[in-house]
Amino acid sequence: MLMATLLALTASAGAIVFEQRDFDNAEQRARYKTLIAELRCLVCQNQNIADSEADLAQDLRREVQRMVLEGKSNEEVIDFMVSRYGDFVLYRPPLKAKTILLWGAPSVLAIGGIVFLLLQLRARRRDTTPSTPLSDDEQARLDALLKNEDL
Amino acid sequence: MIRYLLPLGVFIALVLLLGAGLGLNPRLVPSPLVGKALPAFTLEQLRDPGQTLSQASLDGKVSLLNAWATWCVECRREHPVLVEIAAQGKVPIYGLNYKDQRPEALQWLARLGDPYVASGFDADGRVGIDLGVYGLPETFLVDAKGQIVHKHIGPISTEIWQRDFIPIIERLASGNR
Numbered sequence: 001m002l003m004a005t006l007l008a009l010t011a012s013a014g015a016i017v018f019e020q021r022d023f024d025n026a027e028q029r030a031r032y033k034t035l036i037a038e039l040r041c042l043v044c045q046n047q048n049i050a051d052s053e054a055d056l057a058q059d060l061r062r063e064v065q066r067m068v069l070e071g072k073s074n075e076e077v078i079d080f081m082v083s084r085y086g087d088f089v090l091y092r093p094p095l096k097a098k099t100i101l102l103w104g105a106p107s108v109l110a111i112g113g114i115v116f117l118l119l120q121l122r123a124r125r126r127d128t129t130p131s132t133p134l135s136d137d138e139q140a141r142l143d144a145l146l147k148n149e150d151l
Numbered sequence: 152m153i154r155y156l157l158p159l160g161v162f163i164a165l166v167l168l169l170g171a172g173l174g175l176n177p178r179l180v181p182s183p184l185v186g187k188a189l190p191a192f193t194l195e196q197l198r199d200p201g202q203t204l205s206q207a208s209l210d211g212k213v214s215l216l217n218a219w220a221t222w223c224v225e226c227r228r229e230h231p232v233l234v235e236i237a238a239q240g241k242v243p244i245y246g247l248n249y250k251d252q253r254p255e256a257l258q259w260l261a262r263l264g265d266p267y268v269a270s271g272f273d274a275d276g277r278v279g280i281d282l283g284v285y286g287l288p289e290t291f292l293v294d295a296k297g298q299i300v301h302k303h304i305g306p307i308s309t310e311i312w313q314r315d316f317i318p319i320i321e322r323l324a325s326g327n328r
Binding site: 042043045055056059060063082083084085086088 | 177178180181182183184250275276277280281282283285286
């Protein structure tokens with residue numbers, strides 16, 4: 001019973017909003033699908049407008065459909081949204097001074113991490129190599145100890 | 152020593168960064184329309200469908216454009232403040248009745264008072280989209296030249312009105328003289 005409820009819940013959470021949208025050709029439909037998948041819903045902010053059932057998302061899907069049918073390019077549709085809601089509607093924000101940290105941080109962190117790792121490894125290797133070679137006396141004692149262990 | 156201080160420093164920097172992030176409200180999306188002209192629109196008026204309300208109706212004076220609806224709970228909370236602002240008579244308030252039902256909207260105004268000079272009736276929400284409306288109530292402060300100078304998302308309280316709106320309105324008023 002509990003299992004069934006859980007299944008029903010997860011199924012509904014992952015459900016894609018079904019809507020009848022008519023297009024002139026498959027290319028338009030494909031563009032519509034890409035566009036609504038890349039635009040963020042402002043009401044439920046962690047969903048794109050394809051998945052959101054918010055009223056506004058529904059209206060925005062209608063607007064996207066209208067523009068696609070009018071033959072607007074993907075850039076024009078994106079510009080339409082950005083001019084009204086800002087870069088926030090884009091799931092792929094543009095590279096700007098304001099977003100440089102967002103785009104740059106992963107590579108900076110990755111390169112920094114690798115450099116840090118290499119430095120650590122080098123430091124460790126240095127630590128294990130003896131700074132002064134053993135004297136003859138010490139070498140003889142070491143050999144004796146090692147031999148002893150064989151017994 | 153630096154071996155211990157460096158991770159600690161990085162940790163503190165991260166805490167400060169994330170702490171500052173927690174303090175931000177993700178619901179408040181800055182509008183790209185602030186500083187731009189109010190988008191052109193023409194709507195039938197709520198009270199009189201024969202008359203229209205357009206961006207030109209707001210020309211020549213500092214005014215407010217308030218997006219509202221009867222289904223919006225926060226608008227209900229904001230309404231008395233708008234009535235009070237309207238009573239002060241400093242700034243005319245225009246309404247954008249967003250995706251609402253006409254009889255309900257008219258009843259709301261009759262019961263709670265009508266602070267609006269006029270309300271545009273945006274049944275399908277298309278003008279709302281042009282204005283970048285995404286969560287009611289939203290209020291635009293528009294200067295005499297039809298430029299949006301400030302946008303407030305969420306209900307206006309008396310404090311917010313005093314703190315965020317009055318200084319801009321006074322600055323605009325002294326600039327015009």
